[in-house]
Each structure stands twice: as structure tokens, then as C-alpha cells.
Amino acid sequence: MKNILIIGCGLLGSSLLRRISKKKLAKKIFIYEKSKLNISKIKKLKLSGTIVKSLKEGVNNSDLIIFCTPMSEYKDIILKINNFISSKTLITDIGSSKVETSKIIKKFLKKDIHWIQSHPIAGSEVSGPEHGKENMFTNRWCIIINEKNTKKDNIKVLTKFWKKIGSKVVVMNPEKHDKIFSITSHLPHLIAYNLVKSAQDFEKKQSFELIKYSAGGLRDFSRIAASNEIMWRDIFFNNRNNISKAIDLFVKNLNQFKKDINSKNNKSIIKKLIQTKKVRSKIIKLKQDIDRPDFGRN
Amino acid sequence: MKNILIIGCGLLGSSLLRRISKKKLAKKIFIYEKSKLNISKIKKLKLSGTIVKSLKEGVNNSDLIIFCTPMSEYKDIILKINNFISSKTLITDIGSSKVETSKIIKKFLKKDIHWIQSHPIAGSEVSGPEHGKENMFTNRWCIIINEKNTKKDNIKVLTKFWKKIGSKVVVMNPEKHDKIFSITSHLPHLIAYNLVKSAQDFEKKQSFELIKYSAGGLRDFSRIAASNEIMWRDIFFNNRNNISKAIDLFVKNLNQFKKDINSKNNKSIIKKLIQTKKVRSKIIKLKQDIDRPDFGRN
Numbered sequence: 031m032k033n034i035l036i037i038g039c040g041l042l043g044s045s046l047l048r049r050i051s052k053k054k055l056a057k058k059i060f061i062y063e064k065s066k067l068n069i070s071k072i073k074k075l076k077l078s079g080t081i082v083k084s085l086k087e088g089v090n091n092s093d094l095i096i097f098c099t100p101m102s103e104y105k106d107i108i109l110k111i112n113n114f115i116s117s118k119t120l121i122t123d124i125g126s127s128k129v130e131t132s133k134i135i136k137k138f139l140k141k142d143i144h145w146i147q148s149h150p151i152a153g154s155e156v157s158g159p160e161h162g163k164e165n166m167f168t169n170r171w172c173i174i175i176n177e178k179n180t181k182k183d184n185i186k187v188l189t190k191f192w193k194k195i196g197s198k199v200v201v202m203n204p205e206k207h208d209k210i211f212s213i214t215s216h217l218p219h220l221i222a223y224n225l226v227k228s229a230q231d232f233e234k235k236q237s238f239e240l241i242k243y244s245a246g247g248l249r250d251f252s253r254i255a256a257s258n259e260i261m262w263r264d265i266f267f268n269n270r271n272n273i274s275k276a277i278d279l280f281v282k283n284l285n286q287f288k289k290d291i292n293s294k295n296n297k298s299i300i301k302k303l304i305q306t307k308k309v310r311s312k313i314i315k316l317k318q319d320i321d322r323p324d325f326g327r328n
Numbered sequence: 329m330k331n332i333l334i335i336g337c338g339l340l341g342s343s344l345l346r347r348i349s350k351k352k353l354a355k356k357i358f359i360y361e362k363s364k365l366n367i368s369k370i371k372k373l374k375l376s377g378t379i380v381k382s383l384k385e386g387v388n389n390s391d392l393i394i395f396c397t398p399m400s401e402y403k404d405i406i407l408k409i410n411n412f413i414s415s416k417t418l419i420t421d422i423g424s425s426k427v428e429t430s431k432i433i434k435k436f437l438k439k440d441i442h443w444i445q446s447h448p449i450a451g452s453e454v455s456g457p458e459h460g461k462e463n464m465f466t467n468r469w470c471i472i473i474n475e476k477n478t479k480k481d482n483i484k485v486l487t488k489f490w491k492k493i494g495s496k497v498v499v500m501n502p503e504k505h506d507k508i509f510s511i512t513s514h515l516p517h518l519i520a521y522n523l524v525k526s527a528q529d530f531e532k533k534q535s536f537e538l539i540k541y542s543a544g545g546l547r548d549f550s551r552i553a554a555s556n557e558i559m560w561r562d563i564f565f566n567n568r569n570n571i572s573k574a575i576d577l578f579v580k581n582l583n584q585f586k587k588d589i590n591s592k593n594n595k596s597i598i599k600k601l602i603q604t605k606k607v608r609s610k611i612i613k614l615k616q617d618i619d620r621p622d623f624g625r626n
Contacts, residue, residue: 126544151541151543151544152543153544154621154622155608155621155622156621161621170543171540171541171543173541206536209534209536210536210538210541211541211544213526213527213530213531213538213546214527214538214539214541214542214544214545214546215541215544215545215546216545217523217526217545218523218544218545218546218548218549219545220582220585221519221523221549221582222545223585223600223601223604224578224581224582224585225515225516225519225578226604226607226608227581227600227603227604228511228515228574228577228578228581229511229512229607230603230604230607231577231581232511232574232577233511236507238504238507238508240508240511240512241512241607241610241611241614241616242469242614242616243449243469243471243508243509243512243513243616244512244611244614244616244617245449245450245468245469245616245617246424246449246451246509246512246513246516247512247513247514247515247516247517247520247552248511248512248513248516248611249611249616249617250516250548250552251516251519252604252607252608252611252617253608253617253622254545254548255604255605255607255608256604256605256608259597259598259601259602259605260598262601263594263597263598263601266589266597267589267592267597270589270590270592273586273589274586274589274590276526276530277582277583277585277586279526279529279530280522280523280526280582281579281582281583283522283525283526283529284518284519284522284575284578284579285575285579287518287521287522287575288571288572288575291564291565291568291571291572292568292572294565294568296561299557299561299564299565300557300558300561302521302525303521303557303560303561304557305525305528306521306524306525306528306550306553306554307553307554307557309524309527309528309539309550309553310453310524310550310551310553310554312539313539313542313546313547313550316539316540316542318539318540318541318542318543318547319542319543319547319550319551323452323453323454323459324452324453324551
């Protein structure tokens with residue numbers, strides 16, 4: 031990789047910037063960022079890389095372009111860069127849903143330009159370049175999206191890139207990706223938002239102060255529900271078919287739980303509560319979390 | 329307080345034991361524990377206090393008795409101690425739901441014996457005395473339950489006790505308690521169990537490996553869903569009326585979310601996702617969590 035352009039330098043864009051710079055993975059790093067606030071933060075943080083004023087300047091000088099903006103901005107940026115991008119440039123992104131993006135790329139991106147989607151499984155409830163971290167992607171999965179016409183050479187290039195970033199790479203098609211993450215990520219976030227919303231509704235109706243007693247569970251959900259609203263709106267809209275199905279499965283199971291609770295069905299409840307523990311052990315075994323009890327963060 | 333008996337010495341019982349001993353809040357501490365495994369752990373950990381072989385020995389010698397067993401065991405223990413408890417002894421407990429326990433106490437506890445319920449808002453997904461911590465209750469809320477015939481003097485005694493433990497005390501009636509915690513604690517735990525259950529169902533149906541990609545959200549829920557199944561069955565059963573209502577509110581809101589997502593109702597979604605962020609700020613302001621971003625625990 032010679033030169034890299036990062037479009038959108040928030041939490042993840044700036045983390046990539048830090049890592050690429052630290053590991054010297056590019057000759058030059060360009061940053062295109064439309065938010066003046068973010069630009070001033072990047073300058074204040076003294077992050078390395080050249081902030082370009084026009085997309086053209088960045089695109090013309092780069093071999094790899096990484097979209098790190100909300101997915102709803104892809105189309106507009108594609109229409110702009112179509113005017114000056116060369117077919118030698120490889121494009122990727124870090125968006126959290128893939129089928130819809132694939133459609134947008136096919137519909138709007140100039141022919142002969144290669145865009146292979148990536149999805150590094152990393153992030154936080156906070157946004158902005160000030161929260162970026164050089165080791166954001168270390169030992170995390172990065173999904174690379176393989177489609178019918180994807181060139182194998184380009185997958186190799188991207189795989190090499192993400193491995194240098196520190197990620198573990200897995201290749202899959204966009205349909206499978208969107209199904210998996212509708213359950214492991216998109217539904218959990220929606221559930222968290224929905225729980226906090228329900229607590230707000232309940233508080234209003236009962237005129238109880240209840241948020242102050244949130245340490246017993248609500249607290250942990252509220253953290254997840256503080257995630258960036260633009261990013262999550264885009265994910266919910268883009269992956270709406272899979273998320274809809276996930277909601278239906280979830281509601282079906284929840285109503286079954288309700289039935290078991292109301293009828294005090296001891297056997298059924300205990301079986302479920304024990305079964306779910308097994309997932310926890312698996313998650314720890316797979317090093318997706320650590321085996322340290324959580325007592326709330328003090 | 330002269331002598332204290334702790335019945336059930338698991339995560340919370342052993343944390344109380346550690347704290348009472350450290351702060352010298354009792355002349356003598358007695359422990360009644362029916363699990364041989366826990367007794368051997370307590371001995372190995374060299375926790376202070378006298379392990380009694382019979383309830384009678386502990387009850388006869390104590391001024392305060394603290395039930396730290398699962399709530400489903402209260403009735404049996406009450407029936408036993410009725411035979412030798414004196415009216416000078418004060419009883420409390422640390423159970424997470426209160427209306428049902430109140431009924432059991434009224435129905436089964438010998439007349440003239442005072443039991444004032446407590447609920448310290450503390451815990452973890454792990455169980456057992458080896459996970460107890462001396463500062464488990466420090467700066468945490470402890471709810472003390474006030475009922476029609478509760479003696480004010482006894483509330484004073486218990487308030488003083490929990491404040492010495494390090495908790496912030498608030499007094500409320502059992503009905504209000506159970507409503508509040510159905511939303512802030514019981515529903516969140518049920519939702520976490522239900523999400524993990526749904527992920528398991530999905531994995532089976534699709535034959536996808538998906539647990540390994542749980543870092544995007546599922547991971548955090550799986551931790552909560554690893555909590556003790558006996559304790560949570562008891563809570564779900566005891567507070568089933570409030571939890572049922574909470575489920576209904578939650579499902580109603582979730583279906584509205586689904587509708588907004590499917591119709592790509594931008595205004596409604598963004599409004600909700602911004603509103604829920606406010607709860608997060610409130611929780612941090614109320615010191616129920618810290619303002620440090622979470623990137624997954626490494």
C-alpha cells in the first residue's frame with residue numbers, strides 16, 4: 031500500500047489513522063473530513079496525516095480509500111469521486127451492514143472501480159476522533175465481503191491490510207454477514223434502545239424516580255443505548271429485513287417467557303436460564319470477552 | 329448490634345460477612361450455610377465468623393438475622409426458626425422482590441417477630457462466597473421496606489446498620505419497590521436471557537457460527553444472562569405481575585420500532601435514539617455508572 035485516504039475521521043476513522051501511522055502502513059495518509067469540529071479536534075490531537083480540503087485531492091493521490099462515514103453518506107460521496115477516481119484505486123469501508131451498501135455501490139459507482147466491503151467488529155458508545163485508539167482493531171474480527179465479481183487479488187490485498195492492522199480476517203458474502211450481525215449486534219442495540227425508551231415511558235406514567243436505581247441492570251443497557259444515532263439509524267434501515275425477522279423471533283421467545291413466568295413453569299424457566307449460561311462460557315472460550323466478574327464500574 | 333446471623337453465605341452473604349467483620353459491626357457473627365461446598369470454600373478463604381451447624385444455635389444467639397438465601401427458601405427456614413426465635417430478634421433479608429415475600433412473612437412467621445425487608449442494589453453475574461467483596465455495598469442504594477405495621481424504631485436500627493455497611497438508604501413500600509425494579513432490573517435481566525436464547529435459536533436454525541462474532545453487542549448481554557438461575561427464577565416468579573406488564577410495554581415499543589424501521593421513518597427513529605441518550609447522561613450524573621467509554625474488556 032502506498033497512499034491511503036480515510037474519508038470520515040471519527041471514532042473508527044481516527045483509530046485507523048492512528049494505527050496506519052504507528053505501523054507505517056502507508057507512505058502518505060490523507061484525511062477527508064467534512065465536520066469542522068472534527069477537523070479542529072484532529073489538529074488539536076496532533077494526529078499525523080494530511081487533511082485534504084477536497085475529495086479530489088485525496089482520491090487522486092491514493093491507492094486505497096477507506097470510507098469511515100455513516101453509510102447514508104456513501105451515495106453522495108460516490109457520485110462525487112466518480113468524476114476523478116482511477117481504476118487502480120481500491121475502495122473499502124467499515125460499515126456495519128452490507129447488502130444495501132452492495133446495491134448502492136453497484137448502482138452508483140463508476141464501472142471498473144473496485145470496492146470490497148470490510149466490517150471490523152469494533153467500536154464503542156462514544157463518537158469522535160478524540161475517542162479513537164490505536165489498538166481499536168487488535169485481535170478483533172474483520173469481515174471482508176466476497177461477491178460474485180470480486181477479484182481474488184483484491185481480497186488478498188485487503189486481507190493483508192487488515193492483518194497488518196492487527197485484526198483476524200474472515201471472508202463471507204453480504205447476505206450471510208447481514209444475517210449474523212442482525213442477531214449479534216443490530217438486535218442487541220435495538221433492544222437496548224427499546225429498554226431505555228420503555229423505562230422512560232414507565233417513569234413518566236408512574237411519576238416514579240427510577241433512573242437512580244438503574245445499577246441493577248438498566249445501567250448496562252443505557253451505555254449501549256448511548257451509541258451514535260446516525261450510525262444506528264443507517265444500520266437499522268439498511269438491514270431492516272433481517273432485523274424485522276430478529277424482532278419477531280425475539281418477541282415470540284419473550285412472550286413464551288412471559289407465559290412460563292405467569293404459570294410458574296419451573297422446569298421450562300430453569301432449563302432456559304441454564305442454557306443461556308452455556309453461551310456465556312462459549313463467548314469467554316472464544317475470547318470475545320474476559321472471565322472477570324462485573325460488579326458495576328466504580 | 330451485638331450478634332448477627334447470616335443465613336446463606338454466597339456472593340452477597342459473604343460480602344456482608346466480610347464487611348461486618350472488617351468494620352467490627354458485631355460482637356459475634358454466625359453463619360448458617362446448608363451447602364457443603366460453600367462451607368468448604370468459606371473455610372478455605374478463612375473468612376471470619378462462626379459456622380453454626382444448626383439454625384437454632386445461630387438464631388438463639390443473635391440479635392439480627394439476615395436472610396441471604398434464594399427467596400424460595402424463606403418459607404422453609406421461617407417454619408424452622410419459628411420454634412425457637414425470640415421477639416427481641418430483628419430479621420431482615422436482601423431479596424430482590426418484596427410484595428410476595430411480605431405475604432410469606434405475614435402468613436408463616438410467628439406473631440410478634442419483626443422482619444423488615446432490605447434490598448441492597450448490588451451483585452454480579454457470578455455466585456459463591458469466593459466472589460464476595462468487602463466493598464460490595466459501598467455507595468450503593470439499599471431499599472428498606474416500610475409497611476403498615478412496621479415499627480419505626482426498627483427502621484432506624486436497620487437504616488443505621490446499612491449506613492454503617494456503606495450504603496445509601498431509602499425507605500419505600502413493597503408495591504413501589506416491585507414496580508421500580510421490574511423495570512430497572514428484572515426486565516433487563518429477562519431481556520438479556522431472552523436475547524441469548526434467541527441467538528441460540530437462530531444459530532441452530534441457520535447453522536451459522538455466530539457466537540464468535542458476539543463482540544458487537546451480544547457479548548454484553550451474555551454476561552448479564554449468566555446470572556444465577558435460582559435467584560432469577562425466584563425474582564421472575566415473585567414479581568410476575570409487574571414483570572408481565574413491563575414485558576407488554578416493552579413489546580409494544582419494540583413493535584413500534586419495527587414499524588418505524590420498516591417504513592424508514594427517519595424523524596421518529598432519530599427522535600427516539602436521541603431521547604435514550606439523555607437517560608445515559610442522567611445515569612452518569614446520578615453516579616450509577618462512570619463516564620468512561622467501553623470498548624470491550626480486554
